[in-house]
């Protein structure tokens with residue numbers, strides 16, 4: 001049985017469907033990114049998987065335990081790590097005390113190793129912690145008992161770029177040891193760097209389930225061309241979108257075959273051609289279409305938040 005199996009899962013909050021008929025399976029030893037804008041249903045799914053919310057219909061299992069079977073779930077949770085969106089640690093406790101508390105429940109065989117990667121100030125009280133330090137403490141508690149499955153809600157929120165890279169390297173190494181990792185994000189670039197597969201959630205529905213390469217392919221390639229003389233008609237090609245001319249350079253996003261592109265370009269006198277990975281916002285537009293507002297997209301190479309708010313909804 002796969003570490004996470006979700007079948008036709010629906011969670012209703014009164015009239016609002018947090019998740020609607022969601023089916024997804026996460027295989028052993030993969031990093032699975034659960035991507036979606038605010039309100040898509042990511043936190044709802046995660047909370048159902050941890051037994052913190054009861055499904056309205058459908059089913060879900062984690063490490064073979066039905067999430068509605070309390071005894072089985074308690075047993076399974078010994079081998080699960082969880083990083084919630086809101087950590088809720090005791091404000092008056094020190095970081096050290098928080099880790100001791102979790103160690104007493106589940107163990108801490110990998111604590112020292114984790115403290116070399118993530119460096120929260122353990123002697124300080126939680127109320128003095130910065131967002132990034134709190135997140136690092138949360139990551140340590142999620143991994144320190146050497147779980148088989150780790151479920152994380154927005155794990156890199158608040159981490160600086162260096163720590164984010166440390167996190168990426170760490171979870172790749174964990175995956176290589178056979179750990180299964182499931183995490184939610186609204187940042188495409190983060191998911192693209194580390195995940196094997198991605199599920200894209202929108203308004204409670206799974207709108208895509210892809211490996212990362214396919215996800216990027218669907219966004220197309222970015223083509224930049226400079227020609228000697230007149231470039232009229234450069235973007236008139238099936239599969240070419242968002243054609244624009246900036247100075248001497250013609251740019252477009254291309255989702256067709258290379259052959260057709262090269263044949264088309266060869267009819268011009270080319271000065272320079274660059275074909276690169278799609279800007280993240282093109283991938284984003286492919287899946288989210290009209291929901292994207294202008295201010296929510298970013299330039300290539302920068303993070304593309306689906307939205308800026310990462311607050312976790314509370315239970316009904």
Ligand SMILES: Nc1ncnc2c1ncn2[C@@H]1O[C@H](COP(=O)(O)OP(=O)(O)OP(=O)(O)O)[C@@H](O)[C@H]1O
Nearest residue numbers: 013018037038039040041042043044313314315316
């Ligand atoms: N306690 C609640 N009561 C009523 N509606 C809720 C509750 N929690 C979530 N919802 C609704 O369920 C839907 C899914 O919310 P959820 O928090 O799961 O989304 P999310 O993808 O995690 O969003 P975010 O990125 O903002 O954390 C939203 O429409 C939300 O308003």
